[in-house]
Amino acid sequence: MAEHDHDHDESSHLSEVELRVRALESILVEKGYIESAALDRIVELYETKIGPHIGAQVIAKAWSDSRFRQALLEDASKAVATFAPQVGNVGDHLIAVENTPQVHNMIVCTLCSCYPTDVLGLPPTWYKSFAYRSRAVKEPRAVLADFGVALPIETEIRVWDSTAETRYLVVPMRPAGTEGWSESQLAKLVTRDSMIGAGMAKNPSEVA
Amino acid sequence: MDGVHDMGGMDGFGKVEPERNEPVFHHPWEGRVLAMSRAIGVFRAWTIDTSRYAIELMAPSFYLTRSYYEKWFVRNQNLLVERGLIDADEVAAGRALRPAKNLTRGPFALADIEKVTKRGSYSRPATAPAQFKIGDRVRTKNIHPKTHTRLPRYARGRVGVVERLHGAHIFPDSVAAGKGEDPQWLYTVRFDAQELWGADTDAKLKVSIEAFEPYLEHV
DSSP states (O other), X not given: OOGXXXXXXXXXXXXHHHHHHHHHHHHHHHTTSXXXXXXXXXXXXXXXXXXXXXXXXXXXXXXXXXXXXXXXXXXXXXXXXXXXXXXXXXXXXXXEEEOOSSEEEEEXXXXXXXXXXXXXXXXXHHHHSHHHHHHTTTOHHHHHHHTTOOOOTTSEEEEEEOOSSOEEEEEOOOXXXXXXXXXXXXXXXXXXXXXXXXXXXXXXXXXX | OOOTTOOTTOOOSOOOOOOTTOOSOSSHHHHHHHHHHHHHHHHTSSOHHHHHHHHHTSOHHHHHHSOHXXXXXXXXXXXXXXXXXXXXXXXXXXXXXXXXXXXXXXXXXXXXXXXXXXXXXXBOOOSSOOSOOTTOEEEEOOOOOSSOOSSOGGGTTOEEEEEEEEEEEOOHHHHHTTSOOOOEEEEEEEEEHHHHHOTTSOTTEEEEEEEEGGGEEEO
């Protein structure tokens, strides 16, 4: 629900920043720069349409279809754009990097909050946190421990700092025991965090 | 600029605390700020690098203590005033006091919604051949510009290997300084963590940055 639809009684409880945000929206609407209905629609898109379920479908297809997996690793923007109409808005320079038993990939933006919004939606708070941004490039194993993830000591960790307009998507490892699963079943195993490299895909028992 | 935003490698921020079942927005006003940012973006009154630089210019104490979307809000309002799209007295009054400035690409209406869900394209034709190729050893320059740069402090003056070449892109350092797009080749440069953090660091860790050609020199 958009905030300008709230009852007037609630305005006495509004924080200072909330009041200032409302004032700026009023100015922009009164001047004719934007329509509130368009802002409502943008909020709705990010709350309901553009999120990690898109990335999960991409990963599930890569797990199921080796040609798609190869195309994804070669040019993720192209592969995702041709994959499904609902993800036709993928931007340029989306890059998929694949986890293997030898290498675990993690994505960070140390300078701000760059994130593949077209396939994952808006970033979670932890991704934008000072703790993640400062530590991911220096002590990623300790960061993974904060997520309850422990990798074998011999696994190489590869951290990608998103310092330009390229955007990275991690292809997590397909869990064991999922032979013969459909893409829609597999997509349920793919968590947002696993596509950032801060987690692993779920085990079959977690979605039974 | 050597600002507090350049956080890679800093200590003291504590544990990473993922929130279970986190909502997309924690307060409705955050959604309004995000939506206003996207809508304003369509005007092309400024670029993504200008908006990043505007946040970097905030005082460190402000940057460290205000929420993500509060910084976005302040950034939006400041840039709108700076570019003359709204006026400071209107912000103070909380309402419009004079007509809008004519926009070359506005106003933003419901029909424009598709534009905001697609990331912009920053590729541009190259103006010169690439100086480096995949597999080359390169050193990042030890530079400390006072203005916007995308070369993080932790990766300056370090030797790495060119792993990917992404074509030529708008050069953030130039565009944020108001000096035009000045397209430059963009590379992924990979470093051994020990080159970045010293011999005591995890030998099984590698870190890459996306480096524009002006950040790099031959080894």
